[in-house]
Amino acid sequence: MKKIGFLSFGHWSPDAGSQTRSARDVLLQSIDLAVAAEALGADGAYFRVHHFARQLASPFPLLAAVAARTSRIEIGTGVIDMRYENPFYMVEDAGAADLISGGRLQLGISRGSPEQVIEGWRHFGYAPAPGESASDMGRRHGERFVALLDGRGFAEPNPQPMFANPPGLLRLEPHSDTLRDRIWWGSASDATAIWAAQKGLNLQTSTLKADESGEPLAIQQARQIRKFREAWAAAGHARTPRVSVSRSIFPILTDLDRAYFGRDRGGDHIGVIDDMRAVFGRTYAAEPDRLIEQLRGDAAIAEADTLLLTIPNQLGVAYNAHVLEAVLTHVAPALGWR
Template identity: 60%
Template sequence: MKRIGFLSFGNYQPVPGSQTRTARDVLTQTIELAVAAEEIGIDNASVRVHHFARQLSSPFPLLAAMAARTSRIELGTGVIDMRYENPLYMAEEAAATDLISDSRLQLGVSRGSPETALHGYESFGYVPGEGQTDADMARQHTAVFLRAIEGVAVARANPTMTGGQTGGLWTMPQSETLRERIWWGSGTRATAKWAAEQGMNMQSSTLLTEDTGDSFADLQAGQIEVFRDAWKAAGWERTPRVSVSRSVMPITTDIDRMYFGGRGDDEDQVGYIGDELARFGKTYAGEPDVLAEQLAADAAVQSADTLLLTVPNQLGVDYNARLLQTVADHIAPALGWSPNLPTLQGAGSGAPTA
């Protein structure tokens, strides 16, 4: 069964028309949108993480607050840039947040994307070692983080403080199944293969840092196939999950048409990010029935088990809740989705339901 979620970049800026003029605005509104999405039956509420920008940057306090206000919806990131992270402190924060959420955390991590700051992770105190790239450092941080949440000892006991106890200590708290809910944001087929070999689920966004000449959807579907083949070859017993992101803007009102009609980006785009050739996915904007047909024909959307919809968070909670409701009512059912809503008491037992 397909899962549907939203992904917020958490933009805020005091400009005309923005409903998120301050950092407080975007934080509180992200919590409110998660609550509204859960009421609609949406499966996942995820946030993007960027540093040195007017966007969301510290996910764990926000995710914990979202968890405290909801009970069913998955809570995630897409993605945390591991170049910036102290992996042991992050293991503590992630486990605590997961326990608050009752094991609903779906934590996406990766090397990160091009950023506002030049080598910003160095300002956080993390410098790649000799002969190491920033991508190598991100993977090294990820490996330490994964060991920590697996309960591997990462420090030695001080016998003067432990009544003579010696041996290893692990980060606390621990959340038993969190390791199974870590995702790697893969921008290429090579990193998709690596993610599978590490036993992480895979996220793939609206940007791939490679291009073969195939359409974005077909290139991404090939990436998913590489991931699943590598997962099978690695011998993991559980079934992995795969998410893809899409910009989907249903147009049902004049306001929608004003914002998203005739955007001019309804085709894939190819360009360079730094020295890397990249392919960008198109925006799906139009009448809901047309979007349903287009997404049903999108090979990667069909292959993935989870579809994350990027939302224009600066338009406010009400606008985005209506967008998600339109998707839930008129688009997502065509993809094999049904709402994640509470089971009515007595349903399935022969008792009458309202």
């Protein structure tokens, strides 16, 4: 059994054909799609975070709104760029959203992805410490955020407070007791996957990865996941970790599906992202029988317990709900995912 959800990058534009022509459109449609996905039996509604772009950026208002409109589906991110984040304020926002959801938050965080502007985190008031890279800063913010989620008191209380304090040092509020175990690290390399395991974080791996061997994406990711699990076991963590992979999967059932995704897109391809040679995964698009056979050969999906379907959010709620239903109905059962 696999958990299956969607991952939306939350694009909007006024271009012809776009169903999300404004930020308001994409926010409201994101909520509506999460509601529709829950009704279809999907397991997760995840959202990407990009700053200085016509995409979703501040996740917690959206996550809280989705939480208030749903009752079962997991609600998450993939991923929050920790170079931009104040870990203390983020703990408060995350705690509030998780309590509204009843403990359904699944937060993917990472050191970040390529940016729209030069060193955008500086505009948010952050800078690497001497001798530290921006990636190091992102990991440092991430570690601090996770440590604060433990809920241990650290702040000296005012002897003359406005309101009575509990005894001892104070922690940030509101606090969610279990959120610490539902934090994921978005990893593009084997080394950061091992680091995430050592820190006790779940693993998110995307539709691209650092090309570390020249092999297809699925083979490299499957090895990355196995190394993550080996490092987790070696670290001696008590709980079982979770691992997600993201894929673009489109069953061709209608003429509209064929018009959008009917062209053969071939296999993986190689590119450069953030000065890193990367392997980018293929788009899976075919009639269900052929699609099922193609997906049987994806070793990384086989290794993961959670599959996030990247969606073309600008095509609107109805079409994306159709894609989710097609995967859940025509593909997932044949592969033993449901």
